[in-house]
Amino acid sequence: MSSTDGFIDGRVISFWSDVWLGEGSLKSRFPNLYEAAVEKDSVIADFWIGNPTSGHWDVQMRQNLRGADADLIVDLFVARAPVHVLDRGIRGPREMEA
Numbered sequence: 001m002s003s004t005d006g007f008i009d010g011r012v013i014s015f016w017s018d019v020w021l022g023e024g025s026l027k028s029r030f031p032n033l034y035e036a037a038v039e040k041d042s043v044i045a046d047f048w049i050g051n052p053t054s055g056h057w058d059v060q061m062r063q064n065l066r067g068a069d070a071d072l073i074v075d076l077f078v079a080r081a082p083v084h085v086l087d088r089g090i091r092g093p094r095e096m097e098a
Contacts, residue, residue, distance in 0.1 A: 008020055008044075010043060010044035010045035010048065011043055011044075011045045012043060013043055013044050014041070014042075014043060014044075015042050015043060015044050015046070015047055015059075016034055016037065016040055016041075016042075020044065026076070027040075030072055030076060032068075032069050032072065033059075033061075033065075033069065033072055033073065033076065036061045036062050036063060036065060036069070037059060037060070037061060037062070038060040038061065038062055039059075039060065047059050057077050059077075
């Protein structure tokens with residue numbers, strides 16, 4: 001999945017099913033979020049809004065999340081940052097440390 005420059009192609013990597021951020025797929029690590037997600041078959045680039053060097057994640061949920069599920073969103077999208085999106089490729093924390 002990784003290219004030679006340490007980036008993965010956000011146009012072909014499944015957001016929920018492929019392993020691209022930490023250990024295991026997001027679907028297996030965050031099953032409640034996966035179940036609440038509107039789009040389950042999208043690639044990483046489908047959920048990134050903004051320009052290549054700054055923006056935000058936009059993952060639509062079927063209902064408002066509360067309590068522990070809301071905390072999971074913070075863990076997934078804030079605590080695991082930084083994730084940089086460059087030219088629709090993604091460089092995650094492990095790649096940036098290398």
